[in-house]
Amino acid sequence: MKTVAEDFDAGAPERPAGPGPGRRVPGLAGAAAKAARRTMFWRMVARSVTRRRSRVLIAVLAVGIGATTLFALASIAADIPRQMTREMRAYGANLLVMPEDGTSKVSAAALGPVAEALGSAEVIGSVPYRYETLRLNEQPYLSAGADLVQVRQVSPYWYVEGDWPAAPGEVLIGQDIAEWIGLGPGDEIELVAAVENPAASPSAADSGDPGAAASGDDDLANGDDGVADSGDASAAASDDDGADEVLAEEATGLFRVAGVLSTGGSEDELILMSLDDIEQLTGLAGRYDVVEYSVAADSGRIEALAEQITAEVEGVSAAPVKRLTESDTYVLSMLRSLLALITVIVLALTMIGVSTTMMAVVAERQGEIALRKALGADNRAVEREFLSESLALGGLGGVIGTALGYALAQVISLNVFHRPVAMTWWLALVAVGLSTLVAWAAALALVRRAAEVDPAIVLRGE
């Protein structure tokens, strides 16, 4: 049986007798040598990452947790405008379309062009309003007629004690009016309106109600031109007091209070009924004082849409509801600032976590670093190897963390906004890049210090 020494002698390449001449690598071009070194370099990095699994797991976990939180927060922050603009629409209309001159009405025919101008904007709902001053118990109250189904959609935050009107002849009474007069759900009220077009007002023509007699109260007609015409057409109605002046005819309607409306705003002093009811009472159809739109867009887009409608649609002017659009922007800006702050804190915590982990990893490998130096590695070579490892760990942690972060963002978004969050690919790339950078930066100072280690410690057996 051959001894190891015989093996050694047998296998020894031809070398000159005497002192070692040093290894020669003849016949290999510089490029081939470089390629072989590069292959070995990555082989060492790969082995370190794949064969030191428990240590790598800790480092990847440290980076991954940071990347998870970072990407989840960033995804939500990026998606917040889309999510919140929809949520904000629960707080009422944010775009108003009114008559251009402020005194006439918006015709129903103008609504088509307005819808065209809104184009691709996401319209949550639109409500045309017709305002009139109606008398109740001889006191004038601002009243509005609107599509009540749309009103509920555009202003879901309105609180109604009782029920929303479901049938013709039912109204909502503002909370303040209800308190002043002592009304509640189920009560019946008599509303009196000046009739602009008596022929179109069945309540005025058919009711025969004594209350339909003219009162001569021009204020009720809201200064509308129709008052004079109406008065002309119903001169008989003013015979009772024998006055010579032309007075507007009045129409009276009996209504049932379906509910008491409480919004905390001006609607608390409003009588709200269906558009059909108010048109029937006042005798003027298809003309509105204001049309409210709830559009899922930020304040800038709303401003632009308002300008576009004003410019493109004849006879109307549009304006954003400043209070809401600015509040949307303010809330969004606050949320984004908060998320940015949290992101910075998470980034700092990740940096600390990764630094601590890398410190442990580098400290554990102090002996290996000294050995490499004893074998002839200079500081730069050691730094290059260990920083490449930290880049690999950072990248790996970043990819895993970003994937988990997307899942976390989905869970948060589904629970808070009840909608999935969209995958933002550029953000994913940034998260992976940032994780890699954090791992590299965390390792940089540590590795540089570690590379200064005295190679002699390997001979001291440390």
Place this chain on the structure above:
Amino acid sequence: MTRLLELESVSKVYGELRALDGISLAVPRGEWLSVVGPSGSGKTTLMNIVGAMDRASSGSVLLDGVELSDLGAKELAQIRRNTVGLIFQKFHLIGHLTAVENVMVAQYYHSMPDEAEAMAALGRVGLEQRAGHLPSQLSGGEQQRVCIARALINYPALILADEPTGNLDAANEEIVLDIFRSLHADGATLIVVTHDPAVAAEGQREIALEHGRMVREVFHDHG
């Protein structure tokens, strides 16, 4: 015979402690020199200075014609990779690299890695079949042979071995000494630090250190 190593009045001082105190020593090429002495006698300090891992506080160290005292960290690293082969008592293999990869690390820092050549080096120490094993899968004797293959792969002018058989059983000690004998027969220059008189006696010359000074020099005649 030309001198590979020349030390002239070399001292190393750590604060109040003189780890080496005026050592003068010349090692001709091809010599096997044994260094003995109790713990704290300055053997390891001497090895560090000769192996270009530390600088002397005073005196001159000339290795393969290069004065080490004048060199910076980068030049010393160059001397280590080109001129010196190190064999350690605790083997110091990189745990996540296989036997052949551990040998290739020394090639990597020297010039360029060549797996076939590294395999041949392992073959020379009888470990070709264990080339793909991690250090944790090798016995102490096998690890030391990998360490030797790594030290020899670049054909260094000087082989420094620090207690190379200190952690080995008798059988493996004999294997390692066999390899050293072959190396010496091939003309390699060896400096072996040891506590073991039997291992020290394998050298052509034996010097003893005490308190940083050379107190004895013995020549062994191996006939």
